[in-house]
Amino acid sequence: xxxxxxxxxxxxxxxxxxxxxxxxxxxxxxxxxxxxxxxxxxxxxxxxxxxxxxxxxxxxxxxxxxxxxxxxxxxxxxxxxxxxxxxxxxxxxxxxxxxxxxxxxxxxxxxxxxxxxxxxxxxxxxxxxxxxxxxxxxxxxxxxxxxxxxxxxxxxxxxxxxxxxxxxxxxxxxxxxxxxxxxxxxxxxxxxxxxxxxxxxxxxxxxxxxxxxxxxxxx
Amino acid sequence: xxxxxxxxxxxxxxxxxxxxxxxxxxxxxxxxxxxxxxxxxxxxxxxxxxxxxxxxxxxxxxxxxxxxxxxxxxxxxxxxxxxxxxxxxxxxxxxxxxxxxxxxxxxxxxxxxxxxxxxxxxxxxxxxxxxxxxxxxxxxxxxxxxxxxxxxxxxxxxxxxxxxxxxxxxxxxxxxxxxxxxxxxxxxxxxxxxxxxxxxxxxxxxxxxxxxxxxxxxx
Amino acid sequence: xxxxxxxxxxxxxxxxxxxxxxxxxxxxxxxxxxxxxxxxxxxxxxxxxxxxxxxxxxxxxxxxxxxxxxxxxxxxxxxxxxxxxxxxxxxxxxxxxxxxxxxxxxxxxxxxxxxxxxxxxxxxxxxxxxxxxxxxxxxxxxxxxxxxxxxxxxxxxxxxxxxxxxxxxxxxxxxxxxxxxxxxxxxxxxxxxxxxxxxxxxxxxxxxxxxxxxxxxxxx
Amino acid sequence: xxxxxxxxxxxxxxxxxxxxxxxxxxxxxxxxxxxxxxxxxxxxxxxxxxxxxxxxxxxxxxxxxxxxxxxxxxxxxxxxxxxxxxxxxxxxxxxxxxxxxxxxxxxxxxxxxxxxxxxxxxxxxxxxxxxxxxxxxxxxxxxxxxxxxxxxxxxxxxxxxxxxxxxxxxxxxxxxxxxxxxxxxxxxxxxxxxxxxxxxxxxxxxxxxxxxxxxxxxxx
Numbered sequence: 001x002x003x004x005x006x007x008x009x010x011x012x013x014x015x016x017x018x019x020x021x022x023x024x025x026x027x028x029x030x031x032x033x034x035x036x037x038x039x040x041x042x043x044x045x046x047x048x049x050x051x052x053x054x055x056x057x058x059x060x061x062x063x064x065x066x067x068x069x070x071x072x073x074x075x076x077x078x079x080x081x082x083x084x085x086x087x088x089x090x091x092x093x094x095x096x097x098x099x100x101x102x103x104x105x106x107x108x109x110x111x112x113x114x115x116x117x118x119x120x121x122x123x124x125x126x127x128x129x130x131x132x133x134x135x136x137x138x139x140x141x142x143x144x145x146x147x148x149x150x151x152x153x154x155x156x157x158x159x160x161x162x163x164x165x166x167x168x169x170x171x172x173x174x175x176x177x178x179x180x181x182x183x184x185x186x187x188x189x190x191x192x193x194x195x196x197x198x199x200x201x202x203x204x205x206x207x208x209x210x211x212x213x214x215x216x217x218x219x
Numbered sequence: 220x221x222x223x224x225x226x227x228x229x230x231x232x233x234x235x236x237x238x239x240x241x242x243x244x245x246x247x248x249x250x251x252x253x254x255x256x257x258x259x260x261x262x263x264x265x266x267x268x269x270x271x272x273x274x275x276x277x278x279x280x281x282x283x284x285x286x287x288x289x290x291x292x293x294x295x296x297x298x299x300x301x302x303x304x305x306x307x308x309x310x311x312x313x314x315x316x317x318x319x320x321x322x323x324x325x326x327x328x329x330x331x332x333x334x335x336x337x338x339x340x341x342x343x344x345x346x347x348x349x350x351x352x353x354x355x356x357x358x359x360x361x362x363x364x365x366x367x368x369x370x371x372x373x374x375x376x377x378x379x380x381x382x383x384x385x386x387x388x389x390x391x392x393x394x395x396x397x398x399x400x401x402x403x404x405x406x407x408x409x410x411x412x413x414x415x416x417x418x419x420x421x422x423x424x425x426x427x428x429x430x431x432x433x434x435x436x437x438x
Numbered sequence: 439x440x441x442x443x444x445x446x447x448x449x450x451x452x453x454x455x456x457x458x459x460x461x462x463x464x465x466x467x468x469x470x471x472x473x474x475x476x477x478x479x480x481x482x483x484x485x486x487x488x489x490x491x492x493x494x495x496x497x498x499x500x501x502x503x504x505x506x507x508x509x510x511x512x513x514x515x516x517x518x519x520x521x522x523x524x525x526x527x528x529x530x531x532x533x534x535x536x537x538x539x540x541x542x543x544x545x546x547x548x549x550x551x552x553x554x555x556x557x558x559x560x561x562x563x564x565x566x567x568x569x570x571x572x573x574x575x576x577x578x579x580x581x582x583x584x585x586x587x588x589x590x591x592x593x594x595x596x597x598x599x600x601x602x603x604x605x606x607x608x609x610x611x612x613x614x615x616x617x618x619x620x621x622x623x624x625x626x627x628x629x630x631x632x633x634x635x636x637x638x639x640x641x642x643x644x645x646x647x648x649x650x651x652x653x654x655x656x657x658x
Numbered sequence: 659x660x661x662x663x664x665x666x667x668x669x670x671x672x673x674x675x676x677x678x679x680x681x682x683x684x685x686x687x688x689x690x691x692x693x694x695x696x697x698x699x700x701x702x703x704x705x706x707x708x709x710x711x712x713x714x715x716x717x718x719x720x721x722x723x724x725x726x727x728x729x730x731x732x733x734x735x736x737x738x739x740x741x742x743x744x745x746x747x748x749x750x751x752x753x754x755x756x757x758x759x760x761x762x763x764x765x766x767x768x769x770x771x772x773x774x775x776x777x778x779x780x781x782x783x784x785x786x787x788x789x790x791x792x793x794x795x796x797x798x799x800x801x802x803x804x805x806x807x808x809x810x811x812x813x814x815x816x817x818x819x820x821x822x823x824x825x826x827x828x829x830x831x832x833x834x835x836x837x838x839x840x841x842x843x844x845x846x847x848x849x850x851x852x853x854x855x856x857x858x859x860x861x862x863x864x865x866x867x868x869x870x871x872x873x874x875x876x877x878x
Contacts, residue, residue: 081570102536127561127606170509170510173526199745300790319794321756
């Protein structure tokens with residue numbers, strides 16, 4: 001019997017190695033895997049690359065990982081200069097790759113879809129394109145982009161069943177389904193456990209095969 | 220008040236021009252826009268490029284358009300040599316572009332997502348790559364592919380509301396939502412008309428802004 | 439300059455001016471700042487579908503304080519409501535909307551707009567220590583129409599209507615129209631064309647506040 | 659060759675042999691032909707999730723004739739059922755599954771497999787007048803494991819286990835294992851390694867039916 005539920009946070013975090021690339025879902029606090037990020041802090045993996053829309057807001061779980069010195073590199077579309085992430089970067093203690101938000105989502109999708117590179121007009125005419133390959137296609141100047149693959153994705157879901165089928169609530173969907181596809185191991189925290197078949201097959205947001213472990217974290 | 224429902228097939232087909240590229244949803248008969256293809260035959264546009272998974276099965280609506288001499292070119296993953304499409308191609312009366320099925324879907328998605336080109340390992344080491352640009356990325360030989368944009372998409376849906384929000388039944392989803400994103404004008408035939416709000420926002424399969432016209436075609 | 443003879447629009451006035459030009463049925467993304475308030479200026483019975491980058495289609499007005507849904511925010515991380523007929527998509531699909539030409543309109547704020555339609559709205563200098571790009575570059579290249587909402591001049595009195603942007607570009611040759619607190623300007627092949635001015639403002643007074651050359655509609 | 663001493667597997671026998679090697683929990687796509695019947699050979703209480711390219715996840719057995727759902731087919735356009743726990747996705751997501759490394763296993767039929775793992779299964783000749791590619795190239799490059807199910811030799815007696823494919827390739831260096839009516843062969847760095855043979859068949863008899871050199875497990 002397939003059963004992706006794990007009994008403890010230690011089981012959920014087992015095997016996450018130093019040096020891993022970790023995709024972290026959510027937009028602001030909405031859809032963010034708060035419990036899993038606490039679990040990651042407790043688990044102790046370091047030298048991490050964190051891929052997230054906006055990195056290290058004051059008081060956030062990412063800021064806490066930064067305080068613990070676990071993050072070597074962040075890939076994101078937004079960092080406040082005055083935040084801990086911004087200060088660490090300016091001190092040379094944190095690597096930062098700033099990526100347009102749509103390109104960030106598309107690069108994660110590319111990893112999940114087996115696309116090895118793509119050309120997009122986004123950022124092609126900007127300083128973010130300096131020193132990188134561009135090409136005029138269909139009359140548009142385009143920039144090449146490569147997949148952002150996660151060793152691990154940490155996501156938040158509303159419902160989960162034992163096959164790992166997931167649903168999301170309202171705008172808590174955001175990057176979670178995309179990251180679920182883009183990582184070798186996807187770990188979800190779900191607010192509700194439902195029986196197999198309770199989610200109608202037309203309403204599954206993330207099919208079970210994209211999900212490797214689920215931990216029940218009630219509201 | 221936004222109302223994408225049209226009253227007649229003539230209204231649904233209005234403005235489709237000779238020379239158009241038409242994306243046609245469905246896989247076999249499942250999810251195929253049968254009524255719209257009849258409408259296209261009646262409307263009379265010719266010199267068409269048809270993009271479809273499998274082209275011109277005996278007795279199909281596409282075969283009928285071929286009989287009427289409306290199709291100049293087909294882009295698809297599969298054509299039976301003994302079908303009318305296969306015979307017309309061998310007589311030089313039909314252009315054919317054979318595309319791996321996953322690449323076909325991805326090229327249509329690329330058109331809908333603003334991706335101007337992508338590299339995929341699919342077909343890179345095959346005769347389909349002859350004379351085309353390849354590149355080794357991440358240790359894999361990859362083939363460049365370009366978007367397949369539709370002037371028009373003809374799709375089938377289960378439910379539709381006046382904003383054009385759609386749902387699909389079971390495996391009738393197939394290429395329909397992808398093609399809805401990949402065309403300048405998406406025309407849907409829907410089995411059921413529902414009130415705005417009847418489809419819960421988490422369960423919408425194709426959001427209304429991708430859909431331009433809907434015609435009610437009961438089961 | 440006879441500043442006393444005209445009253446520049448306030449930020450809500452700019453938003454209201456933009457809202458007048460958005461017809462029913464358009465699919466519209468509003469950037470942070472002045473643009474965000476445009477939706478409040480569209481009458482509810484004119485159905486305009488507002489999109490947020492975080493995957494919300496059909497954003498409605500702000501919720502009552504006692505009716506906040508913590509799972510429903512916009513791209514500015516503000517609590518919002520969903521109109522009847524709205525839908526949710528994931529981030530990659532949401533940016534496919536933005537980048538794939540599905541938005542009838544995007545309205546962004548900016549530091550500067552050039553006479554060739556370049557927009558600079560994300561970084562004050564190329565060597566800014568920490569960059570914050572967000573989704574502006576994706577929206578700027580992808581929408582069918584890009585309009586900019588901004589003050590005509592900076593607090594220091596420098597024009598934001600320029601021959602060439604001095605700040606780092608967000609995107610090149612994409613802006614079609616600019617709404618400022620003084621005027622509505624189209625970006626045409628000849629450069630900026632004045633479509634509308636606030637009452638009491640003269641073309642000459644507007645030109646004096648614009649670094650780029652302005653054209654009258656008839657000149658075009 | 660003492661053909662009388664062994665009984666080659668029939669097509670269902672090959673499928674059953676493959677089914678034995680598929681553990682619970684795998685996500686599996688089955689190609690047309692022999693592979694399609696593999697799912698019938700997996701006991702229902704061993705949960706294996708079968709995928710079809712047309713966007714079906716969790717395919718179950720064929721329906722009873724009076725319980726056919728006309729909206730539910732597999733990639734071979736046959737009516738199927740959905741297991742409890744299954745889901746539907748659209749074609750681009752379905753091929754993201756195939757191409758993005760999400761399938762634990764894909765089983766395809768083939769004309770030929772080479773000792774370097776090349777597979778030829780879509781065209782009989784480069785100059786075939788009409789080409790029928792389908793989804794095989796996508797599946798072949800994308801699955802974590804690619805196994806092939808086929809007869810060991812053609813009706814004309816030619817081996818399908820070859821040094822280099824003579825038919826147009828579907829994909830290069832992708833096959834990991836071949837199940838024929840005579841044997842199970844792994845594609846290893848040294849070439850084909852015999853993992854299993856049907857009762858009564860000798861290594862020499864198998865080699866005689868294989869154009870490529872075979873290796874015993876110990877030789878590897």
